[in-house]
Amino acid sequence: MIKIPARILLVDDEEDFVEMLSLRLQEVGEKVVEAYSGQECLEKLKETDIDVVILDVKMPGMDGIETLQEIKKHYPLVEVIMLTGHGTTKTAVEGMKLGAFDYLLKPADFDDLTQKLEEARKRKDAHQERIRRAEVRLLVRRTGEI
Amino acid sequence: MEKTRILLVDDEDAFRISLGKRLATRNLGVLQAANGEQCLAVLDEEPVDVVILDVKMPGMDGIETLHHIKKRHASTEVIMLTGHATTQDGIEGIRSGAFDFLTKPVEFEHLLGKISQAHERVRRIKAEKQEAAFRAQMELQMIVTERMAALAMATGVAHEINNPLAIIQESAGWMRQILGKADLETFPRRKDFEKALGKIDGAVDRASRITRQLLEAVKSQETLVVEVDLEALAKETMGLVRHEARKRNIRITLAPQQTGAKALTDPYHLRQVLLNLLSNAIHATGPDGEIMIHLQANGTEADISVQDWGCGIPKENMEKIFEPFFSTKSASEGTGLGLYVTQKIIKKLGGLIAVESQPGRGTTFHVKLPARNIQAK
Numbered sequence: 001m002i003k004i005p006a007r008i009l010l011v012d013d014e015e016d017f018v019e020m021l022s023l024r025l026q027e028v029g030e031k032v033v034e035a036y037s038g039q040e041c042l043e044k045l046k047e048t049d050i051d052v053v054i055l056d057v058k059m060p061g062m063d064g065i066e067t068l069q070e071i072k073k074h075y076p077l078v079e080v081i082m083l084t085g086h087g088t089t090k091t092a093v094e095g096m097k098l099g100a101f102d103y104l105l106k107p108a109d110f111d112d113l114t115q116k117l118e119e120a121r122k123r124k125d126a127h128q129e130r131i132r133r134a135e136v137r138l139l140v141r142r143t144g145e146i
Numbered sequence: 147m148e149k150t151r152i153l154l155v156d157d158e159d160a161f162r163i164s165l166g167k168r169l170a171t172r173n174l175g176v177l178q179a180a181n182g183e184q185c186l187a188v189l190d191e192e193p194v195d196v197v198i199l200d201v202k203m204p205g206m207d208g209i210e211t212l213h214h215i216k217k218r219h220a221s222t223e224v225i226m227l228t229g230h231a232t233t234q235d236g237i238e239g240i241r242s243g244a245f246d247f248l249t250k251p252v253e254f255e256h257l258l259g260k261i262s263q264a265h266e267r268v269r270r271i272k273a274e275k276q277e278a279a280f281r282a283q284m285e286l287q288m289i290v291t292e293r294m295a296a297l298a299m300a301t302g303v304a305h306e307i308n309n310p311l312a313i314i315q316e317s318a319g320w321m322r323q324i325l326g327k328a329d330l331e332t333f334p335r336r337k338d339f340e341k342a343l344g345k346i347d348g349a350v351d352r353a354s355r356i357t358r359q360l361l362e363a364v365k366s367q368e369t370l371v372v373e374v375d376l377e378a379l380a381k382e383t384m385g386l387v388r389h390e391a392r393k394r395n396i397r398i399t400l401a402p403q404q405t406g407a408k409a410l411t412d413p414y415h416l417r418q419v420l421l422n423l424l425s426n427a428i429h430a431t432g433p434d435g436e437i438m439i440h441l442q443a444n445g446t447e448a449d450i451s452v453q454d455w456g457c458g459i460p461k462e463n464m465e466k467i468f469e470p471f472f473s474t475k476s477a478s479e480g481t482g483l484g485l486y487v488t489q490k491i492i493k494k495l496g497g498l499i500a501v502e503s504q505p506g507r508g509t510t511f512h513v514k515l516p517a518r519n520i521q522a523k
Contacts, residue, residue, distance in 0.1 A: 020316035085308040107312035
């Protein structure tokens with residue numbers, strides 16, 4: 001099966017963790033961009049096209065939930081997977097209610113993570129495909145009227 | 147400072163009445179009794195600070211009366227009045243717990259002085275007891291706070307450890323990925339590396355399971371919502387207090403039985419509530435008393451009530467009983483957190499707690515909970 005690389009944005013204030021997870025994901029063929037805060041995350045989203053954001057719940061400054069809300073506000077099609085080092089799944093579920101695709105507890109099983117990444121990427125792809133088709137229909141209708 | 151209350155006990159009416167009148171003019175609350183039995187009867191109705199007790203009385207004599215007083219009203223001080231020929235009795239009185247003795251004829255000012263000293267002792271002992279109770283309560287609170295702090299620290303550590311664990315896992319995982327690649331097929335001792343990395347993976351798994359368990363343990367304050375057989379739960383809780391009840395020969399009954407009453411709630415929390423209420427009822431009931439648990443359920447609501455025929459709750463306390471740290475028990479018996487926590491739990495379960503009481507007659511606590519087919523919040 002041909003691997004379609006997902007464009008992933010890793011957001012976590014733990015630099016070592018971001019570095020190692022990034023290397024691992026790249027090793028399996030994904031394209032990875034790193035950010036170490038909520039603010040940086042939004043900046044990177046402005047600069048680059050991203051499919052899935054892997055977002056840590058607990059960060060100093062702008063926390064995970066706040067960052068999630070900003071992502072969903074400005075980049076509604078981008079999927080977000082929350083990573084929580086907390087025993088409290090409460091925050092993660094709250095995130096899902098605000099639009100996150102799913103969540104994982106840290107330390108996360110790599111296979112679980114890659115599986116969720118794949119599902120999230122597919123969902124974004126499918127939605128973008130529907131948008132393309134809708135735009136085509138719009139075009140046809142317009143030309144039809146002319 | 148409140149008036150000193152005294153009880154004059156002497157069979158010589160004239161002496162007693164006139165002494166009583168004189169003492170009353172000196173701002174003392176004066177009660178009187180003509181003999182030992184009357185003395186004890188009066189004390190049972192209205193305790194006093196100091197008893198002035200004649201040694202020689204018909205029927206129950208002074209020393210015997212003194213023994214009874216010390217047994218039933220230990221904090222009351224007794225001053226014995228002896229005649230010349232009976233100073234020996236005075237000394238024996240002191241050995242049996244009297245504060246002091248005076249010889250008749252009594253010098254009035256001297257007597258006043260002794261009463262004042264005796265009352266002082268009563269006050270001092272009461273203050274010491276209160277301080278000890280206060281200190282015991284403080285210690286208990288400190289223990290609770292310490293425990294909470296220790297738990298908070300443990301969970302803080304657990305959270306913190308998850309981060310480096312994640313890093314170790316990713317790093318080891320990456321190494322394994324690299325080793326698994328085709329171009330590293332002939333890497334020297336590749337198998338050994340893979341073995342070690344496998345061990346690291348397993349160990350990280352174990353460590354994260356431990357931290358997860360710790361965090362789960364703290365979380366177990368969360369509430370379940372399941373269908374609970376109230377009769378079974380009530381019987382289970384009755385079993386838990388059986389020993390305490392039997393000690394005081396108190397009978398606890400459950401009525402009516404086999405109603406099939408069920409509630410949609412958390413069995414562990416509900417059991418804690420029932421335990422609290424039963425425990426309170428036991429404390430309020432005297433020996434050889436009875437306590438009854440009632441169960442009732444219609445389609446929407448279940449009602450468990452605990453009824454006792456004990457001392458009841460005075461009107462002025464009725465509003466305060468659900469406040470934290472309100473307690474009529476001594477510090478060693480309770481922390482006063484019982485009803486406050488009970489009410490919080492019931493609220494969390496989506497229910498209500500109500501109380502009816504008549505001082506001297508008894509108290510009933512009602513716990514209302516949603517029954518099945520109704521979703522609890």
